[in-house]
Amino acid sequence: MAINASTKDLVSGGLFVAAGSYFALEALNYDTGTPFRMGPGFMPLLLGGVLVLLGLAVAATGIGKPDKEEQLAPSWRAIVLILGAVAFFGATIRGLGFVPVVLITAFASAMASRLNAPLFSALLAVGLTVLCTLIFKIGLGIGVPLVGPWLGQ
Secondary structure: OOOOEOHHHHHHHHHHHHHHHHHHHHHOOOOOEOOOOEOOOHHHHHHHHHHHHHHHHHHHHHEOOOOOOOOOOOOHHHHHHHHHHHHHHHHHHHHHOHHHHHHHHHHHHHOOOOOOOHHHHHHHHHHHHHHHHHHHHHHOOOOOOOOOHHHOO
């Protein structure tokens, strides 16, 4: 007899349960303390338990809901642009500097979706670059130059 369930929901729920169980069991190696005097294992144990409960809920929603959608071909454009953007960021952050690398990476990542126009992707990249500069460079003071030595700085 075949099971009438969503494979995606069952696998996702199982992964959540496995990850949550692992973290909760590892947290037992530390002192958990009490809710009023928490030890180093308290939050990992609590969050592991929450993740297990979420996994069970996700798996339960998949029971009785068969997979209906057809398998789609992978979006090679998205895969190449996202992975390429991450590799580009890691390889050039010190040489190009923070602002150019975030701008190019955000633009390439936004263009991974066929729904985004180049103008929208450019505006999104500029906004994200300004936000990241304010948060990471000015707020947190990371040690990466705004414009790197490859661009004459």
